Amino acid sequence: xxxxxxxxxxxxxxxxxxxxxxxxxxxxxxxxxxxxxxxxxxxxxxxxxxxxxxxxxxxxxxxxxxxxxxxxxxxxxxxxxxxxxxxxxxxxxxxxxxxxxxxxxxxxxxxxxxxxxxxxxxxxxxxxxxxxxxxxxxxxxxxxxxxxxxxxxxxxxxxxxxxxxxxxxxxxxxxxxxxxxxxxxxxxxxxxxxxxxxxxxxxxxxxxxxxxxxxxxxxxxxxxxxxxxxxxxxxxxxxxxxxxxxxxxxxxxxxxxxxxxxxxxxxxxxxxxxxxxxxxxxxxxxxxxxxxxxxxxxxxxxxxxxxxxxxxxxxxxxxxxxxxxxxxxxxxxxxxxxxxxxxxxxxxxxxxxxxxxxxxxxxxxxxxxxxxxxxxxxxxxxxxxxxxxxxxxxxxxxxxxxxxxxxxxxxxxxxxxxxxxxxxxxxxxxxxxxxxxxxxxxxxxxxxxxxxxxxxxxxxxxxxxxxxxxxxxxxxxxxxxxxxxxxxxxxxxxxxxxxxxxxxxxxxxxxxxxxxxxxxxxxxxxxxxxxxxxxxxxxxxxxxxxxxxxxxxxxxxxxxxxxxxxxxxxxxxxxxxxxxxxxxxxxxxxxxxxxxxxxxxxxxxxxxxxxxxxxxxxxxx
Amino acid sequence: xxxxxxxxxxxxxxxxxxxxxxxxxxxxxxxxxxxxxxxxxxxxxxxxxxxxxxxxxxxxxxxxxxxxxx
Numbered sequence: 143x144x145x146x147x148x149x150x151x152x153x154x155x156x157x158x159x160x161x162x163x164x165x166x167x168x169x170x171x172x173x174x175x176x177x178x179x180x181x182x183x184x185x186x187x188x189x190x191x192x193x194x195x196x197x198x199x200x201x202x203x204x205x206x207x208x209x210x211x212x213x214x215x216x217x218x219x220x221x222x223x224x225x226x227x228x229x230x231x232x233x234x235x236x237x238x239x240x241x242x243x244x245x246x247x248x249x250x251x252x253x254x255x256x257x258x259x260x261x262x263x264x265x266x267x268x269x270x271x272x273x274x275x276x277x278x279x280x281x282x283x284x285x286x287x288x289x290x291x292x293x294x295x296x297x298x299x300x301x302x303x304x305x306x307x308x309x310x311x312x313x314x315x316x317x318x319x320x321x322x323x324x325x326x327x328x329x330x331x332x333x334x335x336x337x338x339x340x341x342x343x344x345x346x347x348x349x350x351x352x353x354x355x356x357x358x359x360x361x362x363x364x365x366x367x368x369x370x371x372x373x374x375x376x377x378x379x380x381x382x383x384x385x386x387x388x389x390x391x392x393x394x395x396x397x398x399x400x401x402x403x404x405x406x407x408x409x410x411x412x413x414x415x416x417x418x419x420x421x422x423x424x425x426x427x428x429x430x431x432x433x434x435x436x437x438x439x440x441x442x443x444x445x446x447x448x449x450x451x452x453x454x455x456x457x458x459x460x461x462x463x464x465x466x467x468x469x470x471x472x473x474x475x476x477x478x479x480x481x482x483x484x485x486x487x488x489x490x491x492x493x494x495x496x497x498x499x500x501x502x503x504x505x506x507x508x509x510x511x512x513x514x515x516x517x518x519x520x521x522x523x524x525x526x527x528x529x530x531x532x533x534x535x536x537x538x539x540x541x542x543x544x545x546x547x548x549x550x551x552x553x554x555x556x557x558x559x560x561x562x563x564x565x566x567x568x569x570x571x572x573x574x575x576x577x578x579x580x581x582x583x584x585x586x587x588x589x590x591x592x593x594x595x596x597x598x599x600x601x602x603x604x605x606x607x608x609x610x611x612x613x614x615x616x617x618x619x620x621x622x623x624x625x626x627x628x629x630x631x632x633x634x635x636x637x638x639x640x641x642x643x644x645x646x647x648x649x650x651x652x653x654x655x656x657x658x659x660x661x662x663x664x665x666x667x668x669x670x671x672x673x674x675x676x677x678x679x680x681x682x683x684x685x686x687x688x689x690x691x692x693x694x695x696x697x698x699x700x701x702x703x704x705x706x707x708x709x710x711x712x713x714x715x716x717x718x719x720x721x722x723x724x725x726x727x728x729x730x731x732x733x734x735x736x737x738x739x740x741x742x743x744x745x746x747x748x749x750x751x752x753x754x755x756x757x758x759x760x761x762x763x
Numbered sequence: 764x765x766x767x768x769x770x771x772x773x774x775x776x777x778x779x780x781x782x783x784x785x786x787x788x789x790x791x792x793x794x795x796x797x798x799x800x801x802x803x804x805x806x807x808x809x810x811x812x813x814x815x816x817x818x819x820x821x822x823x824x825x826x827x828x829x830x831x832x833x
Contacts, residue, residue: 171802173794263814280803299809300816302790306783313780325780332788
């Protein structure tokens with residue numbers, strides 16, 4: 143958690159702490175002074191505050207229906223203030239504003255609910271002594287004759303904060319967001335019942351009317367997607383039917399579409415961003431392809447399938463999509479990099495050379511390596527011109543009559559009439575016989591929440607380093623291979639020669655350091671100076687002929703699984719929905735293979751290789 | 764296609780979601796029982812005891828809590 147406590151998160155949770163204290167304080171005051179209908183009303187209007195803030199401050203898109211409903215709620219609150227004299231208006235306004243803004247803030251953080259509330263209570267506990275000193279009326283002194291039962295109850299007050307949080311997290315991990323929305327009714331309704339039943343709080347007809355109107359408006363908001371489906375899908379007014387729809391056109395989706403598309407099949411690819419957006423994992427100029435795979439022989443069949451695919455892709459393009467640079471994997475003799483690469487190369491019969499440090503010094507003097515280092519050289523490894531390859535796949539797919547749709551996200555998937563119905567953010571509905579979901583770090587949000595427990599999206603920086611003056615040619619793909627370098631402290635760096643794409647400089651990053659768990663919808667922060675210092679110190683030690691300061695840095699997303707291997711299979715919830723995810727920072731090279739497998743799955747054809755090693759059932763959940 | 768264990772885990776998750784909100788909604792009655800103590804004092808205790816409880820929970824089930832969060 144310490145790694146995630148950057149300046150941004152501290153600011154978010156510092157502000158959230160203020161909201162928490164106002165919310166808790168108001169709630170306790172209202173509970174003791176018999177204003178429970180007001181606190182319930184506060185929780186009822188909170189979702190609208192969250193939606194309103196999201197729309198006005200964060201720029202979330204909002205449908206016409208939502209705008210109208212938001213206006214109606216505002217009107218109801220106005221009527222309450224003017225006509226419900228029995229209410230303490232500040233109570234619901236405070237609770238609604240604090241709880242709604244709190245929900246909004248929580249969208250921006252990369253901490254989970256527990257770590258978040260932990261930070262907030264730490265901040266508040268630290269401020270408490272200050273407040274106690276400043277405000278003489280505030281005291282931690284308990285009344286003298288407090289019965290034992292009250293003391294015991296007081297000791298349980300942490301439970302009131304933690305237990306619902308735990309239960310809510312348990313629900314959120316297994317249920318889609320649309321179902322989670324329904325729970326928003328339970329809290330305010332319980333409060334209203336408690337107010338009437340236990341407190342006998344006097345409530346005017348005007349209040350009941352407004353409460354009901356807001357309740358109905360919330361119901362319409364939660365039910366909007368269902369309503370939409372009822373109006374369109376149920377009456378068969380589907381905009382279009384396809385045989386296969388691919389959701390998410392990063393490299394995995396593009397490769398699937400490329401493998402699928404042929405004139406006899408109605409295929410559609412949907413991408414929420416633009417054709418070259420840089421919010422996910424597939425952007426940028428280059429990637430590595432290697433088969434002496436230190437990660438294990440289990441990947442060999444998929445690597446071979448992918449290699450055939452990449453060669454086929456290259457043969458269909460005039461552009462240079464594969465840059466034959468060779469690959470070198472350097473590390474201490476017993477390291478995974480060296481021992482693992484050798485093992486896979488031998489098992490897979492992959493051409494390779496084993497070098498000691500002296501040989502490495504002769505063949506690739508660009509590297510600095512101590513005498514106890516070893517290297518495995520794979521002459522057949524190459525760099526892939528990543529963006530060009532992906533765009534070429536899409537272009538070829540369109541040539542073979544696939545359709546593409548950019549700028550529309552799929553908000554929900556549901557099984558209907560023996561097929562799958564997709565609700566798009568544009569309001570369109572699409573019916574498909576099979577769906578391939580390759581939505582990277584977004585995959586578990588609304589589409590496949592069943593995968594949520596396996597995935598952690600992480601932001602990872604990539605850097606570019608310019609060669610020192612006079613050394614430019616030493617780092618081009620003719621003279622310098624793609625590389626992996628495991629340092630003695632276990633840090634693993636990868637790199638790609640300059641000139642393999644339009645990007646200037648040698649691309650270098652850590653494979654196993656500098657990973658920040660992040661929400662893919664949160665804005666990317668600037669790359670921290672400490673991260674830059676860290677990579678600089680490693681690069682200057684292993685490649686002294688590069689300028690130690692990176693010329694550029696950029697964030698990428700790694701969608702990590704627990705064992706850093708992939709997830710490939712059919713949804714348990716929707717038959718006919720197939721997915722690939724958890725590329726865990728090394729998936730790109732497999733795309734042509736995974737695309738071929740997904741294409742076969744979606745067309746119910748026999749699979750080219752056994753995919754059980756990549757099925758989520760390996761986690762035994 | 765939905766299998767029985769899937770339905771059961773759905774039901775468990777839905778029950779958790781409802782229970783979380785029910786507990787929060789009914790917690791007014793809990794604070795009412797403590798009306799002998801000033802609300803600001805109760806707030807102070809809620810902060811400190813929540814921190815202690817959270818630390819305990821995260822220490823004991825750190826991994827499983829993280830797992831639930833996915």
